[in-house]
Amino acid sequence: METVLRPYVETFIRWSKDRPEVVVLSADLTNSCEVARWRDTYPERFFSMGMAEQNMMGFASGLAREGFTPFIHTFAVFIYRRPYDQLVMSIAYPNLPVRLMAFLPGITTPGGVTHQAIEDVALMRATPNMTILETGDATEVETVLDVAHAVKGPVYVRMLRGEVPRLFRREEPMVFNRARVLCRGSDVVVITAGITTEEAMRATSALEHKGVSITHLHVSTLKPFSDPSVLEAIRTARHGVITLENHTIVGGLGSAVAELIADHGLGKKLVRLGLRDTYAHGASRQYLMREYGLDALSLVRAVETLCGEPTGITEQDLARVRLQAVHSQAKAEGL
Amino acid sequence: MTRDTRRDWKLETRRIAGNIRRRVLDHVIRNNGGYLSQACSSAEMFAVLYNKILHLGPSEAPRVPQKFCGVPRSDNPHFFSGSVYNGPRAPHLDRLILSPAHYALVLYATLIEVGRLAEDALKHFNRDGSTVEMIGAEHSPGVETTTGSLSQALSQAGGIALARRLKNETGRVWVVMSDGEFQEGQTWEAVATMVHYKLSNVGVFVDMNGQQCDGAMSSVMNIEPLAAKLEAFGARAVDVDGHDLEALFAPTQLPVEDRPLFVLARTDPARGVSLLEERAPQLHYLRFTSEEEKMRYRKFHDRLAKEG
Numbered sequence: 226m227e228t229v230l231r232p233y234v235e236t237f238i239r240w241s242k243d244r245p246e247v248v249v250l251s252a253d254l255t256n257s258c259e260v261a262r263w264r265d266t267y268p269e270r271f272f273s274m275g276m277a278e279q280n281m282m283g284f285a286s287g288l289a290r291e292g293f294t295p296f297i298h299t300f301a302v303f304i305y306r307r308p309y310d311q312l313v314m315s316i317a318y319p320n321l322p323v324r325l326m327a328f329l330p331g332i333t334t335p336g337g338v339t340h341q342a343i344e345d346v347a348l349m350r351a352t353p354n355m356t357i358l359e360t361g362d363a364t365e366v367e368t369v370l371d372v373a374h375a376v377k378g379p380v381y382v383r384m385l386r387g388e389v390p391r392l393f394r395r396e397e398p399m400v401f402n403r404a405r406v407l408c409r410g411s412d413v414v415v416i417t418a419g420i421t422t423e424e425a426m427r428a429t430s431a432l433e434h435k436g437v438s439i440t441h442l443h444v445s446t447l448k449p450f451s452d453p454s455v456l457e458a459i460r461t462a463r464h465g466v467i468t469l470e471n472h473t474i475v476g477g478l479g480s481a482v483a484e485l486i487a488d489h490g491l492g493k494k495l496v497r498l499g500l501r502d503t504y505a506h507g508a509s510r511q512y513l514m515r516e517y518g519l520d521a522l523s524l525v526r527a528v529e530t531l532c533g534e535p536t537g538i539t540e541q542d543l544a545r546v547r548l549q550a551v552h553s554q555a556k557a558e559g560l
Numbered sequence: 561m562t563r564d565t566r567r568d569w570k571l572e573t574r575r576i577a578g579n580i581r582r583r584v585l586d587h588v589i590r591n592n593g594g595y596l597s598q599a600c601s602s603a604e605m606f607a608v609l610y611n612k613i614l615h616l617g618p619s620e621a622p623r624v625p626q627k628f629c630g631v632p633r634s635d636n637p638h639f640f641s642g643s644v645y646n647g648p649r650a651p652h653l654d655r656l657i658l659s660p661a662h663y664a665l666v667l668y669a670t671l672i673e674v675g676r677l678a679e680d681a682l683k684h685f686n687r688d689g690s691t692v693e694m695i696g697a698e699h700s701p702g703v704e705t706t707t708g709s710l711s712q713a714l715s716q717a718g719g720i721a722l723a724r725r726l727k728n729e730t731g732r733v734w735v736v737m738s739d740g741e742f743q744e745g746q747t748w749e750a751v752a753t754m755v756h757y758k759l760s761n762v763g764v765f766v767d768m769n770g771q772q773c774d775g776a777m778s779s780v781m782n783i784e785p786l787a788a789k790l791e792a793f794g795a796r797a798v799d800v801d802g803h804d805l806e807a808l809f810a811p812t813q814l815p816v817e818d819r820p821l822f823v824l825a826r827t828d829p830a831r832g833v834s835l836l837e838e839r840a841p842q843l844h845y846l847r848f849t850s851e852e853e854k855m856r857y858r859k860f861h862d863r864l865a866k867e868g
Contacts, residue, residue, distance in 0.1 A: 272722070272757070280715045280749035286705075287719020291727065295719075311746070314709045315716055319698060320632040354633060377634040 227391040229363035230555050233259045233384065236367045238266050248288060250274050250281050251298045256557040258298035258328050259386050278303050282311035289321035294374075300560075301327030301342030301383065305349060313352055320354045320378040329560065330359070330383035330419060331471030332500070332514065336560040337507030342383075343500050347476020349381045350448050357447040358399070359383040361422045363391040365445055368398035372446075375401065383419055387555035390423055392443075402446040404455050410438030413528050414462040416455070418444045418478050420510070421469040421519060427543050428521035432528055435536045439528070450481040459486060464531040465494030469524055474499040496527045569612055570805050576673045577607035577805075581832045583669045585861050587682050588846055589854060597836055597843040598738075599666045601769035601802065601827035605736070606670040608808045609765065614734060615654045617647030623678040625692045625701055632698070642691065643704035645676050651729040655720065657705055659713030660738035663767075664696030664703065671702050711744035713737070714764070718750050721759045735764040739824075740772040742783040748793070754820045755794035762820040763812060768802065769829040775841040787824055795820050802827035835860055 237260065241247045248270045255261050255273070264271040274281040278299065285295040297304065304325050305312060316323045327342065334340045349355045356376045360366045366385055373380040393405065407422070408429055417425045422443045429441045440458050444450075459466055459482070466486070468479040479497030486493050500517050514520040521543045529535050584599035610616075621644040629638040643649075646656055658667055665685065671677035681701070684692040696703040707713040714735060721733040741747050754762055766786075774780045783789075790797035796817055800807040802825030811823045829843045830836035835857060836843060848854040 274753060275749075275756075277746075277749035277753065279746040280718075280753055283712055283715020283746070283750065284719035284722065284753065287716040287721070288723045289719075290705075290716070291720055291723030293723055293726070310709050311712055311715070314706055315712050318632065318706050320634060353631075 227363075228388050229391050230388060231259055231386065232363040232366045232389055233386060234262050237370065238263050240370045241267060241270075244294070245270070246292060246294050247296060248272065248293050249296045249298060250285055252276055252278050252281050252303060254299050254328075257300070257560065258326065260298050279308040279311045282308050283315045285323045286315035286319065286321055289316070289323050290319070294322050294324065296324040296326055298326045298328070300329045300340060301345050302329070302340060304381070305342070305345045309348065316379050317352050317354045322377060323379045324373050325379065325381045326384050327381055328384045328386055332505050332517065332519070333385070333420060333471065333510055334560045335507045335509055338504045340560055341505055343473050343505065344476065345381070345383070346447055346470075346472050346478065347480070350476060350481065354378045355448060356380045357383075359419045359445055359447055360385050360399075361419050361443055361445060362393055363389040364393040364395055364397065365399045367395070369445075372399050372401050385420070392423055392426070399445050402449055402452050404452050405443040405445075406454070406458075407441040407443055408433070409440050411440075411461060412438040412463050413531055414440045414442065414458050414466045415469065415524065416442045416444060416466065416478065416482055417469045418447065419471045421471050424514060424519065424521050425469055425524055428524040428528075431521075431538050431542050432525065432536065435538060437528060437532065437536060444478065447478060447481060450485065455482075456485060456489060459491055459493055462493055464533075465496065467496045467498060467524065467527045467531065469519065470499040471519060472499050473502055475502055494531060496531060498523055498527055573604075573607045573611045573805050576611055576670070577603040578832070579673045580606060580666060580669045582861065582864050583672065583682070584665055585833055585857070585864070587665065587669075587685065589857050589861060591686070592854070593845065593847040595662050595665055595844075596833065596846040597769065597771060597829035598660075598663050598767070599669065600831045600833050600836065601829045602663065602666055602736075602767040602825075603832070604803045604805060605765050605767060605808060605825050605827075606666055607673070608805055609656065609734065609736070610670050610674045612809055613812050614646075614656055615652070615731065616656075617650065617653055619647055619676040620644040621676075621701065623676070623681070625677065625681050625684050625690065628689055628691050628699065640699065641704060642696070642698055642700045642702055645671055645702045646704070651727070651731060653731045655704065655731065655733050656702070657707075657713050657717045657720070657733065657735045658696065658703055659707050659735055659741060660710060661696045661703070661706070661708035662694070663736065663738070664693065664700055667696065667702045668692060677701055710738070711741045711746045714741075714747055714750040715753075717762060718754045718759060721754070721762045722757060725759070725761060732761050732763055735762065737764055737766045739766055739768045739770065739777060739783060739786070742786060743781050751790065751793045751795055751820070758818040759820050760816050760818050764820065764822045765808075766822060766824050767827055768824050769827045771829045771841070771843045773844045779841070790822050795822055797822040797824060799824045799826060803831055833860065
């Protein structure tokens with residue numbers, strides 16, 4: 226699998242070239258959010274706001290009210306947790322075109338509980354006027370800007386940085402509110418988003434080998450959540466549905482799928498994998514995914530539960546784990 | 561400007577201020593309560609702003625307040641901004657951002673006095689389905705931002721001012737604030753940022769009435785010396801008598817420096833309605849405790865009205 230180094234950096238610079246209305250606000254995490262080169266390329270459109278996120282939301286609001294398209298860059302936790310009132314009252318309520326580029330989603334960081342955005346999707350789903358996108362690979366990081374730009378109101382984007390795998394062909398960009406079908410089968414429907422897709426792909430190939438027929442959908446639009454192909458896939462699932470998300474199982478992808486099943490009276494069993502209403506702590510992504518049941522093995526066990534029989538798949542059977550050093554040249558710091 | 565016309569603006573402004581105060585008093589009596597002390601303290605400030613300081617075009621809104629047409633949403637084409645009461649947006653025109661949204665009643669009364677709202681517009685105040693809401697939101701007459709959650713307006717005004725500078729617009733961005741908002745950390749974040757970016761096109765009028773929900777600010781959480789703190793942040797801060805029309809106007813005529821201006825209007829929350837002093841220090845919201853008390857306010861109002 227190809228790994229792409231910092232796909233966002235050049236993409237965003239290129240994309241902004243002929244869009245003079247695009248301005249960037251950053252709260253002292255410019256290099257960490259991969260916009261240092263952008264700042265150096267367009268210094269007149271870059272505004273350092275210091276460590277003051279509440280005020281940053283207000284400035285973004287004012288700029289948006291005057292016709293600019295502000296892109297806020299900081300860690301996800303500093304977008305939805307610390308300044309939530311400002312985000313809602315100054316940006317979401319007036320439905321302003323502010324792009325909230327939220328880095329370090331879920332347990333992608335060893336920065337521990339203060340840096341891990343594990344309930345952001347739940348809060349953003351509950352926030353009227355908000356659109357939520359989540360990138361799962363380099364192609365999505367490269368194409369999410371066009372998707373976000375087409376949305377009239379605010380958009381919250383779970384962003385990936387550093388070394389990002391390319392799971393989807395460059396010719397197949399992210400499409401608003403449309404899931405990607407990664408494989409089709411009739412026993413179980415697996416729905417993933419963000420970094421859990423790569424993990425799930427490891428399990429689905431092993432499961433196919435053992436004769437379990439899986440439909441695997443990758444979701445990049447978490448709100449709205451009304452793609453008819455997701456509904457159709459769930460309808461045809463023989464044993465049930467499994468969601469796997471880099472987030473608490475309360476209020477995120479799993480809840481969105483549960484609502485869909487209930488709203489349409491589909492009556493399918495649902496297993497929600499993710500953080501089970503708990504905080505995590507500082508450790509490597511691989512360790513945390515294993516520890517908190519967000520990994521391929523947890524998915525295999527969930528499939529066995531739904532189907533009612535063991536597959537015999539062991540940890541060794543699962544595809545090689547992509548090892549990623551905590552300290553990587555591709556990141557500005559160790560977070 | 562001749563001496564006579566100068567006296568004229570002050571006469572007219574004083575008349576407007578008196579009418580704002582009396583209209584709010586009348587309304588509060590009719591509704592058995594309301595934000596009265598805010599009108600007492602800020603009537604001159606609003607009157608000077610609308611009659612002398614703000615460069616606004618004519619209102620683009622109907623004089624009779626519109627019905628509520630839904631919140632801002634991508635699928636709601638009917639939403640309209642309350643800022644249209646302040647006229648069109650144009651590069652050379654000013655903007656007014658109201659920060660303490662519970663001052664909405666004072667703003668509505670001002671809009672009536674300067675002819676931007678119909679004489680009987682307050683009959684829609686706090687009525688179901690109306691835009692003339694108790695805590696103004698951005699569909700309410702004269703209101704551009706939704707700032708009932710206090711201290712958020714200054715940051716938004718900063719963003720507007722920054723955007724206007726990027727667009728080379730010459731109009732200024734005026735903000736009305738209450739002193740209590742200087743207890744919020746966000747206010748100081750905004751001041752630091754406006755100073756950092758040298759936003760000289762922002763002018764802030766602060767109603768320094770020294771009152772908040774729990775009572776006197778000096779007992780709840782002191783913010784003084786505010787002018788010195790603002791100056792230490794790098795802003796220009798001027799202390800003035802908030803009931804003196806000339807003193808309120810003068811700072812706006814100072815040569816523009818490359819920093820935001822704060823006019824700290826020292827005001828009396830019982831100005832013009834001395835009955836209120838009995839209730840000190842609980843002045844934030846007036847709720848009559850008896851019919852007898854209400855009658856005393858009614859008599860007081862009628863006497864004011866007779867004096868004109």
